[in-house]
Amino acid sequence: MKSKTVLACSITILSLVYILSAQSFVEVKGCYGPHITAQISSNEVKVNESVTINGEICPGDPNVTIRVTFTRPDYTWIDQFVVTDSEGKFSVTQELDEAGYWNIFPIYGHICDRLYANVTDPNADPNAPIPTFELPPYKPNYTLVSAAAISLSLGTIVAVVGTKNKTRKISSLRLFVQIGFVFLIFFGMFIDHQNIPVPAEQIAPHEVLISTEVLGVSMPDGLPVPFFGCYYPCGRTTTCALWELQTYIYPFWDAGRGWGVNYASSGIMRLGVVFGSIILLSIVLGKFFCGWICPFGLYMDLISKLRKTLRIRYRVLSDNFNKKFHQLGYVILALILILSILFGMQAIANTQIIPETEKGGFIYQYFSAPFCQVCPMKPLCMSLQTSVGLLRPEWLTESTTGDFYQLGYYLTSLNIVILAIVSLAAFFYRRSWCRICPLGALIALFSRFPPFKWISALRLDKVEKKCTKCGVCKRVCPTQVTEVYEKKGGDVTSSNCLLCLRCVEMCPYEDALRLNLAGKTVMRSRNWLESNEF
Template identity: 65%
Template sequence: MIKNLFCIHTKKRGMWCPQVKKKTGMNSKAVLCILFSVAVAVICATVFVAQPVSSCYGPHVTANISATEINIYESVTVEGRVCLGLEDELNLTVRVTFVRPDYSWIDQPVEVDNETGDFSVTQELDMAGYWNVFPIYGHINDRLGVTVIDPSVDSSNPPPIVGSPFKPNMLVVTAAITTVSISAVVAVFGLRKKTRKISFLRLFIQVALVYLIFFGIFVDHEILPQPASKIPVHEFVVETEFFGVEMADGLPVPFFGCYYPCGRTVTCALWEIQTSIYPFWENTSGWGVTYNSPGYVRLAVIIGVVILLSVLLGKIFCGWVCPFGLYMDLLSYLRKAVKIPHRDFSESFNKKFHQFGYVILALLIVVSVIFASEAIVNAQLVPGTEDGGFVFQYFSAPFCQFCPMKPFCVLLESSVGLIRPEWISQVTTGDFYELGYYVTSLNLLVLGVVTVVSFFYRRAWCRICPLGALIALFNRFPPFKWVSVFRLDKVEEKCTKCGICKRVCPTQVTEVYDKKGGDVTTSNCIMCLRCVEMCPYEDALQLKAAGKTVLRSRNWLESS
């Protein structure tokens, strides 16, 4: 009876009761914003009360060199320190390796002071050019460099660098020819299948781009016409320069062009963003490269390049370029081959799951800033972030210690002989092998979970990928959305709400189905164009580039 007190009886609608909105709490976005603001406020407040510290956190080795430029046959002195713990044995030895410009080297074993952990060594340098110097303690090392000049040689006309004869890895060449050929055959014969034309073409492009992204696997670094100072560790990067800022680590790209395996030509933007903040905020030298500008300047360039590429191509990087996206697509093909149906998340969970990528992106930036606090505000918030410290050695790029792409690439290249297995294991440590440079138990655990989940749930990682979130920020949100080149359009009059677009979407995007018409591209769409391929209504869905239609849906239900 109480419920009917405010009800009105009408002839047309019968008994009508006004809907009273229930009071609800703050939505999840508001709560997230508040928590994030509180976290930032706490961090900022801590900065003012934190005191700079200068302590030795182990295990690590750090060193300095007496000069960075000398004449030939002169000597340099390397002085450093090993952090000694209570469990360390006495009479430790550090190996200091001096690598010549022609990649031959001189090893100098040096005893460490049992009380202070200090060591020192002097070496005469007998070849003109750039020398890399590595103080090595166990599985970790520091990296220094010195340029040796020969006064008797005209510096304006240096002698050419002569490397050893190039011997290609035939296993890699064979694998490249085989995989590209198979994908090409699949793409050609797939044109006969109307509902797979775009998918098979996309597969061929993905496979071909993998070998372009990691083109350096075909090139021996010893035959490159550049000095050792310009060659990052085991890479063949395309160096770029923007407004006088040299990007020595390569062109930053918004997909997984992983830094760690051999042969990359471009570099994952997340790695460059993290390391530009920490540990290279002020440094002019990185891991095997020399910078001509500090980290905050490079960071501005990186963000500018990411914005430009995101506006130009957007999530096409995710659907057509990213090597890890190809890996998940291959898992889906494998699942179909063994006739196991895919699974879907609930719609409510999937929408929340997609937001997790922004959380990961925010966390990696905030953590990097905290680690760089000593360089930014002269207050060390976390112990071990100093040069050579524990955090410096193992968490310089925090997201990369959990990223599934790193172990996938490294293990794949190790399986074909591009990276020696002992290199991978030598720099892995910890009670559970959770610390290291190449592959750790944390990386392997994440890769294993992502692999299993992506086998059953299509493109599972793409839904929480921080790189995808980074692209979406500069492509699907104003003002970038207004100028983005590619977009997916829907013609309302030709859509019958059949729901095929929603069912075939690998990341379970529903906006293409839900929206009436116009621009239906969303931040969660990876632009794989599976919806355009499967839509059975002529011109109902269209991919547009700068307003011009590039691809459109076709009525594949009609007979040929």
């Protein structure tokens, strides 16, 4: 109880300090670029009517040629070229000659903004089906498809061979599941979407792959998932819930234009879908996502395997410190939410608390998703995308304001530094990042407190009379969770447990530990002491 009080006070003090310091800032208009911003005269027009695009570049250089591309619904396009005036502003007018959804791209060098217009034909039959147009055929990336097939084949072999060892059955199965989910999460990368003709290639492939609707709420970024499925790589099939949680507060609270997509529903409705999805998934499976699905969890496990190969012993934290260390995830989560709300106050309450949060401001440009600027998973996702040939490897070392960032991949040098620190820590302390992961904390929020805890479908149970307090479960736990060892019996699942089931796998007593799904036992401990297999 004392630690929770200290934690709550710390968050409150940090919030007050940040708000007071933010209010003392003097707003200074500046150019943090280069970038281009534009507005359209109307998003709803009739066929053969004209729209005007007004915009500006930053820095406001004169006599710069701007390309404005009007992409029709059938993915043909019209190019117009205009020169900026003495203040770096430009204006262009175009007649829209086809009914449907137009994408409009004002392009400044390698940087572009995106606008849209919905063009209707008043003479068209209202009962006629809406014409649909398909993107040009995607070109399969056979190199990556082959690599995926080989990896899954090797994973199958490892799983089959591993199951012969009683103390590796579950671990082998988990490794196979983890590898399989990496390909499922990023399977869109197996497709060379660069085959789409310019400028239609500016249209994000995920807009076609994963855009969906939930109870009437438009979710063009896809359904949120409680594991690191990074938003930024093109071709992903899911979206990290933490990214949606941040950006739907700021900068996409209002319905309208997003990064490569258009939001038909308000931010509050989209946040409702995010929280609803997380609550539902947390109730059903809890942190099973962390132990069995999360790609970054697989990365942590591979580092541990490297350490074992080098015969280097892992280190442990004291039980007391480890329990407090786990609380850091909630602090990080709270700071993410606080920063997002402070940044988004202009849209939420029509009051700008933090300067430079307006469109084109420094924070809008570079810190609108604060956690994503330090997320250790992002460089790994970018590396995956590099392997498909969609970006140059040297971009991984660009700074925040480099060409790489401006191209829309939003990777900063800080991401690389954090990944290096996390990797080094994971080498000596098993699953060190998972102990403070804010996404794991988000899942735990809905699985540790009543009534959610009472209706959890996935439980780890212990039979007290079969437990001898040998301590094996405590020693093999990668995050040093002690509840399985300390609790007498019954449900021993804790909010810090990743449900990796290493304790079930290594427990040497028959049926002492059981994993139950909706009351049905799906895995149980076995007496491997009677066998010579280790």
